Amino acid sequence: MIRLNEFVLAPLLPRxxxxxxxxxxxxxxxxxxxxxxRAIPSCLLxxxxxxxxxxxxxxxxxxxxxxxxxxxxxxxxxxLPFPWGVPGQSALELGSSEMRFDVKLTPQGGTEPxxxxxxxxxxxAHLYPPGGYVCMFRSLTDYRRVEAEARQAERLMxxxxxxxGLAHEVRNPLAALKSLLEDVLHGSSxxxxxxxxxxxxxxxxxxxxxxxxxSLQFSRRGQAxxxxxxxxxLVHAARDALDPRLLRAxxxxxxLEVRDDLPAVLCEEGPIVQVLGILLTNALEAAGSSGWVGxxxxxxxxxxxxxxxxxxxxxxxxxxxxRTQLFSPFFTTKPQGTGxxxxxxxxxxxxxxxxxxxxxxxxxxxxxxxxxxxxxxxPP
Numbered sequence: 001m002i003r004l005n006e007f008v009l010a011p012l013l014p015r016x017x018x019x020x021x022x023x024x025x026x027x028x029x030x031x032x033x034x035x036x037x038r039a040i041p042s043c044l045l046x047x048x049x050x051x052x053x054x055x056x057x058x059x060x061x062x063x064x065x066x067x068x069x070x071x072x073x074x075x076x077x078x079x080l081p082f083p084w085g086v087p088g089q090s091a092l093e094l095g096s097s098e099m100r101f102d103v104k105l106t107p108q109g110g111t112e113p114x115x116x117x118x119x120x121x122x123x124x125a126h127l128y129p130p131g132g133y134v135c136m137f138r139s140l141t142d143y144r145r146v147e148a149e150a151r152q153a154e155r156l157m158x159x160x161x162x163x164x165g166l167a168h169e170v171r172n173p174l175a176a177l178k179s180l181l182e183d184v185l186h187g188s189s190x191x192x193x194x195x196x197x198x199x200x201x202x203x204x205x206x207x208x209x210x211x212x213x214x215s216l217q218f219s220r221r222g223q224a225x226x227x228x229x230x231x232x233x234l235v236h237a238a239r240d241a242l243d244p245r246l247l248r249a250x251x252x253x254x255x256l257e258v259r260d261d262l263p264a265v266l267c268e269e270g271p272i273v274q275v276l277g278i279l280l281t282n283a284l285e286a287a288g289s290s291g292w293v294g295x296x297x298x299x300x301x302x303x304x305x306x307x308x309x310x311x312x313x314x315x316x317x318x319x320x321x322x323r324t325q326l327f328s329p330f331f332t333t334k335p336q337g338t339g340x341x342x343x344x345x346x347x348x349x350x351x352x353x354x355x356x357x358x359x360x361x362x363x364x365x366x367x368x369x370x371x372x373x374x375x376x377x378x379p380p
Contacts, residue, residue, distance in 0.1 A: 037055075037057050038057050038058050039058075040057065040059065041059055041138070042059060042136050042137070042138050043057065043059045043060035043063050043064075043136065043137045043138055044056070044057040044059065044060055044134065044135075044136050045057075045060050045071070045076065045079070045134070045135045045136075045137075046123075046132070046133075046134050046135075047076045047132060047133060047134075047135060048132045049132055051075055051076045051077065052073050052074065052075055052076070053071050053072055053073065053074050053075075053076060053079070054072065054132075055072075056068055056071040056072070059138075060137075063137075063139060064079060076135060080103060080105065080116070080118060080135065080137065081103050081104070081105065082101075082103070082118075099119070099120045100117070100118065100119045100120075101118055102115060102116065102117055102118070102140065103115075103116050103118055104116070114139050114140075114141045115139070115140040115141055115144055116137050116138070116139055116140065117137060117138055117140045118135065118136070118137040119135075119136045119137070120133055120134070120135055121133055121134045121136070148324070152327065152328070155328060167212045170208075170212055171212050174205065174208055174209055174212060175209070177205055178202070178205045178206070178209060181198060181201055181202045181205060182202065184198060185198055185199065185202060225268060226266050226267050226268055226352060226353075227266070227267075227268075227269070227375075228264040228265070228266060228375040229264060229265055229267055229269050229272070229375075230260070230262070230264055231258055231262045231263075231264070231265060231297045231307055231309070232258045232259070232260050232262065232297075234265070234267075234269065234272055234273055234276065234309075235256055235258045235276065235295060235297060235309070236256075237269070237273045238273045238274075238276035238277045238280060238295075239254065239256060239280070239295075241273060241274075241277045242254075242277060242280060242281065242284075243281070246281065246284045246285070247284075249289045250284070250289050250290075251289055251290050252290070252291070252292055252293075254280070254284070254293055254294070254295070255292070255293070255294035255295070255296075256294070256295050256296075257294065257295070257296035257297065258295070258296070258297040259297070262297060262299065262307065263299065263305065263307065263374045263375070264374070264375045265307045265372040265373065265374060265375060266352075266353070266372070266373050266374070266375040267352040267354070267372050268348075268351075268352055271348040271351065271352065272348070272349075272352060272370070272372070274344075274345075274348065275345045275348050275349055275356075275370060276295070276309060276311070276370070278341045278342070278344065278345045279311040279345065279368045279370070280293070280295060280311055281341070282341065282342075282368075283311050283312070283313035283315070283366070283368075284313070286313050286315030286316065286366065287313040287314060287315040288315065291313060291314050291315055292313065292314045293311075293312070293313045293314075294311075294312050294313075295309065295310065295311050295312075296310050296312070297309050297310075298310070299374070304373065304374070305373075305374040306371050306372065306373060306374060307371075307372050307373075307374055308369055308370070308371055309369065309370040309372070310367055310368070310369050310370075311367070311368045311369075311370075312365055312366065312367045312368075313365065313366055314364065314365050315365075315366060316362065316363060317360045317361055317362035317363055317364060317365070317366050318358070318360040318362070318366055319362060320362075323360070326342060326358070327342050327343055327346045327356075328343065349370055349372075352372060353372075353373055354370060354371050354372040354373070355369075355370075355371040356368070356369070356370055356371075357369050357371070
């Protein structure tokens with residue numbers, strides 16, 4: 001938080017009067033100190049001994065959504081929710097020349113509360129009337145978002161290392177088991193005892209192999225090998241890769257809205273098909289057999305052009321208390337879930353220079369959006 005010395009504080013409140021100062025005419029042009037206070041990015045309010053605002057800089061007016069006329073004379077407690085409530089209690093009375101704390105504030109005209117870092121500094125008593133102080137504050141929302149993204153990146157890196165080690169250990173015996181099953185199936189007829197069970201075993205082994213390959217893919221580093229792919233081809237490939245049982249159990253068909261004339265996207269085919277498969281599977285499971293699930297593809301109108309893949313369902317939605325953990329590794333609300341699907345999807349989308357985001361209205365709908373860049377050259 002910025003500290004202000006007496007030189008910078010000078011324009012905020014009138015100095016103690018002296019005969020000379022009383023007869024000196026006030027300059028018409030603003031001083032350098034005043035210009036600096038107007039320009040600094042931190043929000044700044046000055047209050048007198050009665051806690052009424054006597055100065056507000058441009059940053060404070062913007063964050064609070066009020067002009068200077070409506071701020072001057074307003075009690076400071078009507079603008080910021082201080083953590084104490086005794087009228088007239090200032091930083092001096094609390095036994096410190098400076099206090100720092102965080103508050104939640106919804107700016108005028110805003111809908112979402114912001115986290116605000118506040119610092120209170122007592123005004124020098126030999127220059128100003130006792131009891132006055134300066135209040136500096138700044139939105140911490142962006143800082144908290146960056147911190148959360150850094151923690152998420154660290155968790156993903158640790159998970160990638162763990163999954164890579166496990167996948168390397170499992171891959172060889174799994175490949176041998178798959179080869180043995182294929183030999184047995186090749187030498188047996190469909191009428192043979194337990195043939196159906198062996199077919200199911202072979203299918204499960206393939207699924208495990210896909211999980212191992214995904215784990216290795218998740219942990220790898222470097223640039224993705226991207227190429228041009230038609231959105232419709234990606235959507236239909238993801239549809240074909242779904243578990244048939246999820247589709248057979250439904251009373252309403254899966255709705256696909258994708259045109260053949262959409263611009264091609266620049267991506268890796270396999271990872272993006274896998275991402276769409278993860279999102280569709282989650283949506284089908286959330287909506288249940290009687291719910292509605294759809295995937296629609298559209299483009300953004302402003303440059304740079306992007307293609308949006310939106311997977312929507314009318315299931316129960318995502319509670320607000322769980323949204324910050326949604327992409328965390330191993331977090332799941334499913335009894336048999338691993339908690340890796342959305343973490344893997346986020347990693348794969350980011351490797352393809354894309355974005356993965358969601359919106360959810362509990363009891364109404366949930367939409368996951370994959371945002372990918374448009375390929376600008378060459379045939380699809």
